[in-house]
Amino acid sequence: MEKTICLKRAFRVWQRHLTVYTKLYKTSIALNFVEPALYLIAFGIGLGAFIKDINGVPYIKFIAPGIIASSSMFAATYECTYGTYVRMTFQKTFDAILATPININDLIAGELIWAATKSMFYGTIIIVAISAFRLVDSPFVIAIIPILFLSGLVFAEISMVCTAVVPGIDSFNYFYTLFMTPMFLFSGIFFPLDVLPPAVAKIAFFTPLYHLTLICRSLVWGSAGGIAGSIAWLVVVILIIAPLAFILMRKRIIK
Amino acid sequence: MDIITARGLTKDFNHTRAVDNIDFDIKKGECFGFLGPNGAGKTTVMRMLYCVVVPTSGTIKVFGLDIEDNPSIIKSRIGVMPQDDNLDIELSALKNLIVYARYFEIPYRTSRKTAYNLLEYVGLTEKADENIKNLSGGMQRALLLARSLINSPEILILDEPTTGLDPHSRHNVWNKLKDLKEKNTTLILTTHYMEEAERLCDRVAIMDRGRIITIDSPKNLMETHGGNLEYVYLKLTGKRLKGKENGENNLS
């Protein structure tokens, strides 16, 4: 069993996903766009009518950067939970790929890199959208895009760990209800963490989504200060979870 | 010359022993068949040959290379037609082949040409741009065969290549396989059709419950046991079943 990853072969897997995606994008892109738009309207405009501002910032402007973060996060997690699971089991795509020179590590790396790419892409769409609504103050916003690739890897790896251990596709409900949704709600997208009980705020502080939201907010508002630590934390999480994702997924696929 | 050698090959899945300490050699250019009842371990053996299932113990050498050390190199020279269809259902027939060619680092221009040739070879030219979903089961099998040839493999592994095919399509596949054999491709196949094995295989291994009962040419087997290959098969695999408590003897 080869222990290394060949990036060129991982890229072939990435390319396969891109080929399939470009056939289907019309339907899925619209869907991924609708949800963040709903959040912006419901919370930004609806709730925003009652909440004047947070720390002097209009509410819709407060949450807009967080929608970049959450939208790109869900793109990566959907891809590496439902997407990966369907390819692994129902469609037997992995069987087809593994019968070629692509090895298991290349395949897993390809899945992760693809999910990160998609994450970056969906986040970028939101950046374009909120720019159109004049919710962006600074050209620094461009710097978010490469960071979305990093955070995409983080969420892809976490999802991959989950996919490697779930007994069936229905089990993803637990992952989303018990892990993703709380993270989405309590990572500072909709309100600052300091209103939470200190214990909860401490947990939230360690979530990658909190840091991604922080980064997005700083760059959308035009201050790059203080994001270095958050980026470093994303990298640390990538490095910590990667071995787990690879080991568990190998165990799941290679019998 | 032996192109594949397996020694003491064993595979356990949790608590089932799917393959139980088997040895075999396959010669370059021959057509070698694995026969045996459902669950005998044929697919598991195949999947170990192309490095998707890791043996619990034992060794396999393909092209003289150990599968544990050189999976990529070995796989680049093998073609696989799996028992289960695993085409990319979102893509057209042509795109399926082109995407598959990329895994082998075949450049786009070459792969496009090869893909069209292969589609013609299996009679699917008209379906090139058709979605996989719109192909019949037999056409999908044909496309899988075409896909397995995309890298001009030296060894072709075929897991039940003609299951579900009508008699015409089956004869078509047989002719293709004879073609490939003429060109010195080593063929390894599993089948439940004894006629198929009799026609195509130089040698067969009859398996039951993870073991190889015998390896020989269909001709020798028929001479030794009398009757056709189906008779030999039933006799050999039936005998084993007879000894078991709930065994039913298939010989009638």
Ligand SMILES: Nc1ncnc2c1ncn2[C@@H]1O[C@H](COP(=O)(O)OP(=O)(O)OP(=O)(O)O)[C@@H](O)[C@H]1O
């Ligand atoms: N991934 C797996 N996990 C657990 N058990 C497995 C797995 N694959 C195969 N087995 C078991 O191994 C044994 C051999 O299965 P295999 O698929 O190799 O049989 P086969 O000879 O190909 O049968 P068939 O003619 O039905 O295709 C069976 O008991 C099967 O249940």
Ligand SMILES: [Mg+2]
């Ligand atoms: Mg089988």
